[in-house]
Amino acid sequence: AALGLSASLLLLVDSLTFLWVDTFTAYPFHGTFQLFLTSLVFLAAYDPFAAEVRRLTNRVFNRRGQALSETLDHLNAELPGLLSTDALVERVLGGLHASGRVSSASLYLWDPRLEVFRRAGYRGGGDAPPAVLAALPFSAGFAAGAEPYQRHELVRRGRTDQHASEVAEILGAMGAELAVPVRSGSHVLGWLALRDEDWAEGYSADEIGRLSTLADRCRLVLTNAREISALEQRRRLAAMGEMAAGLAHEIRNPLAGLKGAAQYLQTEEVSPDAREMLQVIVDEANRLDVVVRSFLDYARPLDVSRARGSVNAVVGHALGLLRAQGPRPDIHVVEALDPGLPTVLLDSAGIGQVVINLLQNAVQAMPRGGTVGVTTRQREGWAEIAVSDTGPGLTAEAMSRLFVPFYTTKAGGTGLGLAISRRLVDAHGGELQVSSDPGRGATFVVRLPASPAPAG
Ligand SMILES: Nc1ncnc2c1ncn2[C@@H]1O[C@H](COP(=O)(O)OP(=O)(O)OP(=O)(O)O)[C@@H](O)[C@H]1O
Ligand SMILES: [Mg+2]
Known part of the structure; x- marks a missing residue:
């Protein structure tokens, strides 16, 4: 529909121009006057049109802004109940994208092992943004508590500020107009990167403020998810510990049997060499017994009475x-x-x-x-x-x-x-x-x- 509209508008402008040119060639006026008249007519025809376009766009974008605002309300209520990173990615990126005010959204999370930001998810058309972001200079500004990055502003500042232009370039590669940090204290756990293809100005201060609140909720989910997986790990370890303790018990009885048998043979008539070998068996059995006993000491629940x-x-x-x-x-x-x-x-x-x-x-x-x-x-x-x-x-x-x-x-x-x-x-x-x-x-x-x- 939009294509059809613009095509017919173009046709209209085209035919109007031809009409004017034809008219003026048929009745040749003075050139300057011709230009003046043309501009006048264009202004008259164009300005109300432009205003109309602006009014329309505003309405469309306000509606999208409204949808974004509702999505954020919804997400803020829903996020505290989420327990995994996958669910977070799904809900946040899916929700933002569905609002219509975000044509592409990605979430990058810090990977402490590789020391990079890794893309945890992406919603939007076209190619997905880079899978990995090197930390610098991207996170550099943040320890100092800078504001969320806005690309068009960084581009403007980048004419005199090298760092700003580097960051703007990375944002460009990420396909993002706005990057909101997910912060925990002075650490940056991740980035929520957004763009609205139809709105070159990016996002309003109000929207950025609300997106920052969303990023803070994301932090909560991320730390909860981490704690839960640590808890699961501990449970697994505890179960393994119990198994190992059972195994240790099972080892002690046959070990005592081996040692007893070797000691019995030592009392028999045996060659000096064999006696020495039997002593090796006894010594090693003792050593193993110490290890197993210490392990059981360690595995046993501590009983401290203070x-x-x-x-x-x-x-x-x-x-x-x-x-x-x-x-x-x-x-x-x-x-x-x-x-x-x-x-x-x-x-x-x-x-x-x-x-x-x-x-x-x-x-x-x-x-x-x-x-x-x-x-x-x-x-x-x-x-x-x-x-x-x-x-x-x-x-x-x-x-x-x-x-x-x-x-x-x-x-x-x-x-x-x-x-x-x-x-x-x-x-x-x-x-x-x-x-x-x-x-x-x-x-x-x-x-x-x-x-x-x-x-x-
Ligand atoms: N004061 C120390 N100086 C240098 N190394 C140490 C010191 N204390 C511990 N270590 C190192 O830490 C290791 C572990 O110590 P730990 O006390 O847990 O076990 P261990 O002394 O080897 O055995 P165990 O205590 O059961 O006799 C030691 O083997 C040693 O390498
Ligand atoms: Mg020791």
Whole structure:
């Protein structure tokens, strides 16, 4: 219909022009007068027409604006109930596109693994915009809290501003006139990119404001979706943990049988070689039993019973146990316990276990001797226990895997010491932190909430 209309308009203008030209050639007036008259007639004919066109367009676009506004109302009400990214993409992009005020819409989401914005969805005609957007310079302006990007404005600013022109170019490639950030704090989680092909001016300030509100709702859905998938992951892990614990139990009985049989044979008349082999079986069975038992310890639900107690007393007890394990003259222990430390709610046996694990690790990290520092102090609502050593410190690899169960670099280690320690500290609402100065040593800090519990 639009085509037909414009075609007939063109024909009309064409024939009018011919009519005028014919008339004027037949009755040759002065050239300037001819021009003047023509312009007058055109103005008279054209201006009301233009006004009419403007009125019509406004009506059409107001109607679309109205439809957009209704869509946004609808989406704002619906979004809090969505639980997955796919549903979000479907509803938001589908809804905006269907409103008629958005001829193409895409949603880009930050992919932390690849460190790019990835297109999560697109609605509109023609070719889909690029699948991936490199972060810079696209996100650069945002940490500073800039406004949503509008292409026509960036193009204007781009004449003097290099950054603006680069961003405008990317928006062009995205086929977007407007890009609204989905922000979480100073992070940009994604971009909602829109265009209305029939409206070069893009979107009104009011519309941009409302689209920003929509982007904020999108943030909620995205963070909820992430939490839900983390929860599912935890559930899966918990189920696997239960299975593994069952398996560990099943291993212990036959293991005891093997060991018993080997020990029985040792009492028989056997060659010295065979006796040695039997001893290997017994030793290995013992080693496996320690691993399985530690695993079961780790897998068992923690049972911490907290009571008001003294952190310094727990630390003193652990140091006593360390000394009892056999003195190492090459290890120097430096204690600095804050006598003013208030009592805290703690499971003495559990925290004692944590401190012993840390002390053992510190000593084991210094085969050629060194200094173990043990400090307690109160800081910002926490009671802190710091255990430091002057060993080699931690490699980047160790740093990232320290608390992973079974991560060990020691021949006789189980790799559960720190994993169990972290669980125990977590159960106290506390934190177990590590810092390391490669080549100079490592420091582990246990922080327990000093009562009353700190805010946050
Ligand atoms: N103070 C430290 N300095 C250097 N490396 C350390 C230190 N503490 C821990 N590590 C590293 O972290 C790994 C894991 O420690 P964790 O206490 O969990 O297990 P483990 O000591 O190897 O075994 P287990 O505690 O069961 O005897 C260690 O094998 C070691 O590589
Ligand atoms: Mg250890």
